Structures are given as structure tokens and as C-alpha cells.
Amino acid sequence: xxxxxxxxxxxxxxxxxxATGGLFIGFYWSGCDSPKMQVLTDxxxxxxxxxxxxxxxxxxxxxxxxxxxxxxxxxxxxxxFPMIVAEELDADWAKVRVFQAPLDxxxxxxxxxxxxxxxxxxxxxxxxxxxTAKFLLVQAAATKLGVDASELTTSNGxxxxxxxxxxxxxxxxxxxxxxxxxxxxxxxxxKDFKIIGTPVKNVKNNxxxxxxxxxxxxxxxxxxxxxxxxxxxxxxKIKSVDDTGARSVPxxxxxxxxxxxxxxxxxxxxxxxxxxxxxxxxxxPDGPIESSFDHDRIFKELLDSKNAxxxxxxxDVDAAFKNAAQVITSEYQCPFxxxxxxxxxxxxxxxxxxxxxxxxxxxxxxxxxxxTAQLLGIPKENIxxxxxxxxxxxxRRLRADFVVEAAELSKLLDKPVKVTWSREDDMxxxxxxxxxxxxxxxxxxxxxxxxxxxxxxxxxxxxNSTRENNFPSGSVDNLLIENIDYKSPITTNAxxxxxxxxxxxxxxxFLDEVxxxxxxxxxxxxxxxxxxxxxxxxxxxxYDIDRMKGVIETVAEKSNWGKSKELMQGFSVYFSHRSYxxxxxDIIMENGQPVLKKITAATDCGVVVHPTGANHQxxxxxxxxxxxxxxxxxxxxxxxxxxxxxxxxxLIRMKEVPEIDVHYVDSGYDPTGLGEPALPxxxxxxANAIFAATGKRIRTQPFIExxxxxxxxxxxxxx
Amino acid sequence: MANYNLKINxxxxxxxxxxxxxxxWVLRDHLGxxxxxxxxxxxxxxxCTVHINGExxxxxxxxxxxxxxxxxxxxxxxxxxxDHPVQKAWNEIDVAQCGYCQAGQIMNAAAFLKKNPKPxxxxxxxxxxxxxxxCGTYxxIREAVxxxxxxx
Numbered sequence: 080x081x082x083x084x085x086x087x088x089x090x091x092x093x094x095x096x097x098a099t100g101g102l103f104i105g106f107y108w109s110g111c112d113s114p115k116m117q118v119l120t121d122x123x124x125x126x127x128x129x130x131x132x133x134x135x136x137x138x139x140x141x142x143x144x145x146x147x148x149x150x151x152x153x154x155x156x157x158x159x160f161p162m163i164v165a166e167e168l169d170a171d172w173a174k175v176r177v178f179q180a181p182l183d184x185x186x187x188x189x190x191x192x193x194x195x196x197x198x199x200x201x202x203x204x205x206x207x208x209x210x211t212a213k214f215l216l217v218q219a220a221a222t223k224l225g226v227d228a229s230e231l232t233t234s235n236g237x238x239x240x241x242x243x244x245x246x247x248x249x250x251x252x253x254x255x256x257x258x259x260x261x262x263x264x265x266x267x268x269x270k271d272f273k274i275i276g277t278p279v280k281n282v283k284n285n286x287x288x289x290x291x292x293x294x295x296x297x298x299x300x301x302x303x304x305x306x307x308x309x310x311x312x313x314x315x316k317i318k319s320v321d322d323t324g325a326r327s328v329p330x331x332x333x334x335x336x337x338x339x340x341x342x343x344x345x346x347x348x349x350x351x352x353x354x355x356x357x358x359x360x361x362x363x364p365d366g367p368i369e370s371s372f373d374h375d376r377i378f379k380e381l382l383d384s385k386n387a388x389x390x391x392x393x394x395d396v397d398a399a400f401k402n403a404a405q406v407i408t409s410e411y412q413c414p415f416x417x418x419x420x421x422x423x424x425x426x427x428x429x430x431x432x433x434x435x436x437x438x439x440x441x442x443x444x445x446x447x448x449x450x451t452a453q454l455l456g457i458p459k460e461n462i463x464x465x466x467x468x469x470x471x472x473x474x475r476r477l478r479a480d481f482v483v484e485a486a487e488l489s490k491l492l493d494k495p496v497k498v499t500w501s502r503e504d505d506m507x508x509x510x511x512x513x514x515x516x517x518x519x520x521x522x523x524x525x526x527x528x529x530x531x532x533x534x535x536x537x538x539x540x541x542x543n544s545t546r547e548n549n550f551p552s553g554s555v556d557n558l559l560i561e562n563i564d565y566k567s568p569i570t571t572n573a574x575x576x577x578x579x580x581x582x583x584x585x586x587x588x589f590l591d592e593v594x595x596x597x598x599x600x601x602x603x604x605x606x607x608x609x610x611x612x613x614x615x616x617x618x619x620x621x622y623d624i625d626r627m628k629g630v631i632e633t634v635a636e637k638s639n640w641g642k643s644k645e646l647m648q649g650f651s652v653y654f655s656h657r658s659y660x661x662x663x664x665d666i667i668m669e670n671g672q673p674v675l676k677k678i679t680a681a682t683d684c685g686v687v688v689h690p691t692g693a694n695h696q697x698x699x700x701x702x703x704x705x706x707x708x709x710x711x712x713x714x715x716x717x718x719x720x721x722x723x724x725x726x727x728x729x730l731i732r733m734k735e736v737p738e739i740d741v742h743y744v745d746s747g748y749d750p751t752g753l754g755e756p757a758l759p760x761x762x763x764x765x766a767n768a769i770f771a772a773t774g775k776r777i778r779t780q781p782f783i784e785x786x787x788x789x790x791x792x793x794x795x796x797x798x
Numbered sequence: 799m800a801n802y803n804l805k806i807n808x809x810x811x812x813x814x815x816x817x818x819x820x821x822x823w824v825l826r827d828h829l830g831x832x833x834x835x836x837x838x839x840x841x842x843x844x845x846c847t848v849h850i851n852g853e854x855x856x857x858x859x860x861x862x863x864x865x866x867x868x869x870x871x872x873x874x875x876x877x878x879x880x881d882h883p884v885q886k887a888w889n890e891i892d893v894a895q896c897g898y899c900q901a902g903q904i905m906n907a908a909a910f911l912k913k914n915p916k917p918x919x920x921x922x923x924x925x926x927x928x929x930x931x932x933c934g935t936y937x938x939i940r941e942a943v944x945x946x947x948x949x950x
Binding site: 152153154155278280281283284285287288289290291292293294296297299305329330347348349350352353419420421422423468469470471472473499501502691695698699700701702703706724725726730731732733734736739797 | 799815816818819820823826827828830831832833834835836837838839840842843845872873874876877880885888889892894895896897898899900901904919923924926927929930931932933934935936937938939940
């Protein structure tokens with residue numbers, strides 16, 4: 080069945096027979112994987128291509144230009160977005176060239192990467208972009224042939240009549256691009272997809288694997304200066320600066336103090352790294368100066384505070400707990416974390432009078448522009464933002480602090496400048512995942528039914544550390560979710576799967592405790608709660624019960640849940656960012672020692688557009704969730720992180736990763752996002768497997784620093 | 799400041815830099831060879847891996863003054879057309895997510911396979927454990943090194 084889509088959104092208002100131009104520095108297609116005939120240069124193709132819409136131009140040679148508007152940080156939308164356009168266009172993928180579009184909010188909506196939202200947001204738009212152009216090409220062909228368009232079909236970049244090729248798309252673009260785009264276009268039935276759902280190679284492989292300049296840090300401009308910045312500890316301000324030593328380093332041309340920062344400036348990076356160490360900066364307090372033991376005390380105080388914000392309340396919680404046959408209470412805690420993308424923060428800025436050029440790795444180019452406009456008092460129309468590839472983001476690059484400081488320095492220096500953060504700058508520069516402590520309580524009746532549930536979250540700059548309408552809300556008669564947010568000078572920010580990246584671990588571990596106390600199988604316990612929510616919901620339900628049930632049942636089947644005496648298994652399921660992921664971790668005993676062997680995941684993210692990319696996001700999310708749950712800690716002493724580089728800030732490595740078995744549930748939904756949802760369940764699945772294997776419940780991250788964990792001596796080996 | 803004559807990717811390059819300048823920054827800032835990546839700066843992550851006389855080496859802590867007449871190979875010089883077996887395997891397995899660490903991974907894998915052309919999976923893991931990938935592409939890296947061993 081074909082769907083009819085209206086095309087009157089703003090990305091389609093630009094349909095016109097104008098050739099595309101524009102600036103696409105450093106991005107060019109040269110796939111090494113396919114037998115492409117690279118006859119024309121990108122410039123040649125772009126100069127003669129006809130523009131069909133914001134995403135698509137086609138040249139008379141049949142070369143197809145597809146623009147990917149959203150920042151690329153490893154989620155591979157630079158491949159999967161064009162796949163969707165090419166699918167509906169019936170394009171020959173070998174003739175597709177992909178370009179990263181610069182920021183253009185006249186052409187594009189939501190040109191950002193965050194919240195696992197790019198694919199759900201753009202799915203229809205991209206399909207229509209291809210389908211509309213195909214429609215016009217067919218119309219042009221029909222006119223030329225003097226037949227009705229309904230007699231024509233398309234395949235692989237060609238228009239056919241009675242199954243015979245009549246025109247290549249290139250022969251039609253001049254005529255087609257003059258036609259008016261229709262309000263509605265038919266879209267393909269998913270069973271006819273030829274590109275979507277296939278493992279198309281990443282369009283940037285050749286450039287990535289041969290060392291071409293792609294990332295922000297790879298951007299150099301004739302005449303630019305380099306800068307590095309010493310930023311203050313949290314809660315401190317500059318009292319005095321002695322820059323004598325820094326200025327004496329050969330290659331350093333300037334030292335500038337601005338807004339509590341000290342910038343060293345020069346013509347290359349290394350002298351700046353040396354000069355920064357020579358800076359003698361005296362700081363003085365500018366607010367509370369906190370250490371990790373302060374946070375531990377704050378957690379304890381606030382968990383017992385009388386004043387908490389009620390996020391959700393169902394039934395009569397006090398009565399439920401008073402009359403309970405059994406009450407289970409547990410606390411869970413997670414530390415601050417740095418995002419630590421492999422590419423440290425950096426940005427290029429060139430302020431030229433009332434115009435600004437920005438180039439670099441940002442998840443939010445629009446925010447970069449807005450904050451720069453505000454800072455400099457320059458109209459945002461005068462600011463261009465070129466989006467380079469991002470060497471990871473994880474939420475850190477949603478901010479624009481690293482952009483505006485470059486813009487400010489460029490203005491102060493009156494020069495183009497690239498600001499580079501060292502790893503230490505990146506790790507001490509703030510915007511962390513917040514630290515949170517939770518207290519969970521469950522009331523069971525004498526049948527083992529969960530009749531009461533309480534959660535209080537206390538976060539350090541976490542905002543709302545709960546997800547009050549998420550499961551198990553809706554399945555419990557008496558429920559109270561509370562939040563307390565402590566304001567700290569230590570800055571925090573969204574970190575891949577914000578809040579849920581630790582809430583899921585805590586909640587799914589706690590539900591495991593409750594299932595055990597209720598003497599129920601952990602999977603059955605969840606399914607019973609979901610059945611309750613389905614048949615007799617309590618209050619509002621903000622998750623899809625059937626989709627959650629689907630991934631639970633699939634992961635139970637694929638992991639042989641409960642079927643093997645040899646396997647000690649831990650189960651977890653979580654809904655975040657519109658998608659559902661259930662996981663089972665397997666531990667087996669080898670020579671008397673527990674060995675984590677495998678994690679099985681079942682994911683419902685709707686249509687899997689790009690299986691390679693999807694597998695990457697699921698596996699990568701699990702590795703990310705596992706690594707940080709097990710190994711990574713960030714602690715503070717007097718307003719400064721104690722972990723400043725990868726020698727003390729431990730990231731997961733190859734030998735610490737078990738086998739990961741990935742499955743998908745086809746629920747028939749359009750794509751619902753996958754950059755984040757696989758991460759949240761992992762910590763809980765592992766903690767629950769550890770309990771199943773050893774009887775030790777690990778309630779604090781990172782696991783490796785907990786006394787109970789060191790006694791277990793868990794090994795990790797692939798099956 | 800001193801003059802150094804470096805042999806990089808089969809070509810001779812002159813640079814005038816301080817003795818303690820790490821090879822990484824000579825490559826990136828002075829020679830425009832930006833395929834070799836900066837990430838930790840303290841020899842912990844492997845993003846800066848190059849070959850020094852065929853040996854996988856962290857260039858972020860290697861002072862230019864100690865390079866001497868050694869042959870330096872960077873990702874740009876690993877093969878002429880991007881068709882070194884390791885590069886081909888990386889494409890075939892579609893290893894990368896963000897891709898920032900992958901040049902270093904490829905350089906480490908290429909040096910390793912030269913020494914040990916038929917490695918076991920355990921040997922692959924031991925060799926590749928020194929390179930961090932924040933996106934968690936470890937499964938694919940292992941798979942790609944194994945494939946590269948087959949096609950070398």
C-alpha cells in the first residue's frame with residue numbers, strides 16, 4: 080500500500096530549477112568500496128546539477144547529489160539519510176555523492192544531533208525528498224514520450240516503459256526541475272525497499288581510513304592562529320595571572336585573559352601546551368568549592384529531606400507501605416562522568432567586522448550561531464556555521480561553550496583562530512553527566528504483588544533525575560516519584576541517554592531485588608506488571624506496553640532465559656527516546672570464577688534503516704553502558720576533577736567486551752531512534768547477572784571500585 | 799629550535815621546530831598530515847599511532863629529536879590508493895562509528911599483522927587492546943583484523 084504524503088513543508092518550498100552552488104570545504108565523495116567511475120569532480124557535478132529540494136540535486140550526467148543536514152558523530156546518518164532519499168528516488172546508489180550541508184535553517188528543520196531524534200524527525204521528509212523528485216522525473220519522461228505517467232516505472236536511476244529503459248534520470252533533470260512539485264506524492268511500500276535495510280557501506284570510509292581531513296581538529300586555514308585556554312576550577316575565579324613563563328616559550332605570540340580564562344596564542348599547538356603549563360594563575364573562591372565527600376554528605380541529607388518535588392503520585396502510598404507484608408528498600412549511586420569523545424573539543428572562528436565564520440564539530444550548529452550572535456551582538460544572519468565531522472559527541476557537543484570562546488578570541492585578536500582543548504582541558508572543562516543517588520522502596524502484599532513503589536532521586540545539577548511516567552508507573556496502585564536537585568558550581572550536561580543512563584541501571588537492579596523478594600522470575604515479574612498496566616492502568620501510561628513486551632519476550636527467547644543451569648543470567652529492559660531495548664547478560668563459572676560471556680539484546684526501534692549502523696548503535700551503546708557502569712569514575716577535590724586523562728579515567732578496552740548478540744523486533748513502526756536507547760539497560764543486566772552468579776548486589780557505579788565487586792573477581796571473555 | 803630532516807612516507811621533509819615537539823604535532827601542524835590524530839597526548843589511547851621503522855608507535859609522546867633517520871609511516875602513506883589489506887578489511891567490515899580512532903587502529907593492526915600474519919583472536923585482542931575506541935567498535939575491529947589476516 081502506498082502512502083500519500085503532503086509536501087508542503089518548508090524543505091520543499093525551495094523547489095526551483097536553479098543550479099546548486101555553495102561552499103562544501105573538505106567534503107568529497109570517493110568511495111573505495113564500489114566500482115564507481117569518478118569521471119567528474121564534485122565541483123563539476125555541483126556546478127551543473129539541478130536542485131529538486133533541500134536534500135537533492137541531480138546533474139544531467141545522472142550524478143546524484145544528496146545533502147545530509149545533521150551533524151555526523153558516528154551514528155552514520157551521513158549514510159542512512161541519503162539511503163532514504165535514494166530509495167524513494169529509485170536511484171543508482173553507485174551514482175550518489177553525499178555532502179554534509181552547512182547550517183541552513185531556511186532549508187532544514189532540527190539540524191542537530193541529539194536525543195536520538197534525527198531519524199524519527201527526518202524519515203518522512205527524506206522519503207518525500209526522493210519521491211517528489213522521482214515523480215517529477217517520471218512526469219518529464221511521460222511528456223517526452225507522449226504517454227501517461229502511469230505507464231512508466233523507475234529502477235536504478237532510469238525511467239522505463241513496458242520494462243524497457245527510455246531515459247536515464249540525467250536526461251530528464253532539465254525538464255523535470257522546471258515542473259511544479261506536487262502537494263502529495265506516493266511513497267513506497269516497505270516490501271519494495273531495495274536500499275533501506277541493506278548494509279550500505281559508510282560513505283566516508285575511504286576518507287576515514289586513508290587519513291583525509293574530516294574532523295574539526297583537522298581544519299586549518301591560511302593565516303589562522305592557534306589558541307589553548309586555561310579554564311578555572313569550579314567555584315573559583317582568577318585573582319592574578321603571571322604569564323611571564325608562558326610568554327617566554329618560543330612560538331607563543333600572545334597571552335590573553337578574558338572571562339576567567341587565560342588563553343595562550345601561537346602559530347602551532349605544541350608551544351601552547353608547554354606555555355599553558357608555565358602559566359601561574361592564582362584563583363580565589365567565587366562560590367562553594369566542592370569535593371566528592373561533600374556530595375556524599377549532600378546525598379544523605381537530601382534523601383531524608385522533608386522537601387522534595389513530587390513528580391508523580393498515584394493511590395495512597397502511605398497506606399500501602401503501612402499494610403505491606405514486605406518492604407524492600409535500596410539505594411543506588413552513580414558518579415559524575417566526562418563525555419570524553421576521542422576528538423577533544425575544538426572550534427575555528429573568524430570574526431570579520433560584523434560577519435563571523437564558524438567551522439567545527441558541533442551537535443547543535445544553530446545553538447553555536449545563536450550564542451555567538453548574542454555574545455558579539457552580531458545578527459545571526461551574518462554568521463555561517465560549517466559542520467565538520469565530529470570525533471564523537473555523547474552530548475558534550477550539544478553545548479556551544481567551545482564555540483563562543485573561539486569567536487570571542489577571534490574578535491579580541493582580530494584574526495582567524497582555532498581553539499584546541501587538550502584531553503585534560505576536555506576532562507576538567509565541565510558539562511559532566513551529573514552524579515545521582517536514588518532511594519527505591521517497594522511494598523509487596525502477601526501474594527508477592529507490588530502494591531506500592533517509591534523512588535526519590537537526588538541529583539547534583541541533574542534537573543529531574545527521575546522519569547516519573549516511565550515503567551513501572553502505570554502498573555502499581557500506589558506510587559510516589561520525587562526529585563530533589565542540588566545546585567552545584569560543577570557544571571553538568573546531557574550525556575548519552577541523559578538521566579536514563581544511570582536511572583535504568585538503578586531501577587532495573589531494584590526491580591530484580593523486588594522480584595527476588597516476591598519469589599518471582601525477573602522476566603515474569605515485569606511481564607505481570609505490564610499485563611496489569613495494560614488491563615487496568617493506574618494513571619497515565621507514557622510508554623507502549625506491547626512494544627516493551629515484545630522486546631522482553633524476544634530477548635528471553637534469544638538468550639534461552641532460564642533454560643540453562645550453566646548460565647547465570649541478568650535481565651533488564653528500558654524504554655528511552657521512543658525505542659525499547661531488553662538485554663540479558665550471561666555469566667558462567669569457569670574454574671570457580673564468574674566469567675561475563677555474552678549480552679543478548681532485543682531492540683524495537685521501528686524500521687531498521689541501515690542494519691550496519693543499527694548494529695553499531697546497539698553494540699556501541701552496550702559497550703558504552705557497560706564500560707562506564709563497570710570502570711569509570713570522576714571524583715572532585717576542591718572544585719577540580721581528580722581524573723584528568725585516560726591514565727586515571729578508565730575507559731573500556733577491547734579485552735573487556737563480551738560477545739554481544741543483537742536482535743530486532745519488527746513492530747511495524749517508522750524509525751524511532753537508536754543513538755541512545757541500547758545504553759540504559761546494560762548496567763542493570765550486568766549487575767543482575769552478577770547477583771545471580773554470586774549473590775552480591777552492586778549498588779554503586781563504577782562496579783570495579785566497590786568492595787563487594789573486588790571479592791567477586793569477575794572475568795570478561797567472549798564466548 | 800632546530801632543523802630536522804624527516805623521512806615520512808618515503809619522502810624527505812624539513813621542519814624547524816623545538817627538540818621536544820612530539821612527532822604528532824610536527825605531522826599535523828607543520829606538514830599537514832592530519833590523519834594521525836591527537837586525543838590523549840600521554841600515550842594512553844593510540845589515536846596517534848604511526849610506524850617508526852615498521853613498529854607501531856605513539857607519536858604524541860615521541861619527541862621529533864629522537865626520530866633521527868627512522869622511516870616514519872603515517873596513515874596517509876600506508877598505501878598509495880587506500881588499498882592496504884587492513885584498509886580494505888576495515889571497509890569490508892565497515893568498522894567505524896565516529897572514525898576518529900580508526901587511523902590509529904589501522905596503523906596498529908597493520909604493524910601487528912606484519913609481525914604476526916596468522917594471529918589467533920586472543921593475539922588480536924592483546925595487540926589491539928592498546929587502542930581506545932570511545933564508540934565501542936571493538937567487535938568490528940577484531941573482525942576486521944581477522945579478515946585482513948586472511949587477505950594479506
